[in-house]
Amino acid sequence: MVVLWTDKNGQKKVKEFLTANTEPNYRYVANGRAERDVNRDGKKELGRIGDGSYEFYKDSWKYGNALREADNVMPALYDTNGDGNYDNKDTKANAGGILFHQGLKDDVGSMGCQTLPPGKFTEFWNSLGGDNRFTYLLVTVK
Numbered sequence: 001m002v003v004l005w006t007d008k009n010g011q012k013k014v015k016e017f018l019t020a021n022t023e024p025n026y027r028y029v030a031n032g033r034a035e036r037d038v039n040r041d042g043k044k045e046l047g048r049i050g051d052g053s054y055e056f057y058k059d060s061w062k063y064g065n066a067l068r069e070a071d072n073v074m075p076a077l078y079d080t081n082g083d084g085n086y087d088n089k090d091t092k093a094n095a096g097g098i099l100f101h102q103g104l105k106d107d108v109g110s111m112g113c114q115t116l117p118p119g120k121f122t123e124f125w126n127s128l129g130g131d132n133r134f135t136y137l138l139v140t141v142k
Helices: 118-127
Strands: 002-006 012-016 052-061 064-069 075-078 091-094 100-102 114-116 133-138
Touching: 002 118, 012 118, 100 118, 114 118
Parallel strands: 100 114
Antiparallel strands: 002 012, 052 064, 052 133, 064 100, 075 091
């Protein structure tokens, strides 16, 4: 994950974060903590946002600072067939709640949020500066 910006002197800047997560962790399905049943089959699924450009703004959540989706229409793909793949066999729905937030002490696993370890999340947050709204470009590298 990288943050790109132009400083007040017009200099282009980049800050790289090598430990970050953009994918859901399936332990949340195994322990029954997945949050959404998007296809109404009685099973809760995990979702992920795909490649694209999204708008986020500075906000908070129950554990501290967070970036929240600005337009509340971000599309996500939910693993409704439970095969661990996100493909055209699954269900698309509004993401509704995918954030940027700090992960647990030694873990960046999440239900689909964009996460960084606590110390790195603080660096990430500080690198955002005084702006309140941000464009997030997600590109999958294979």
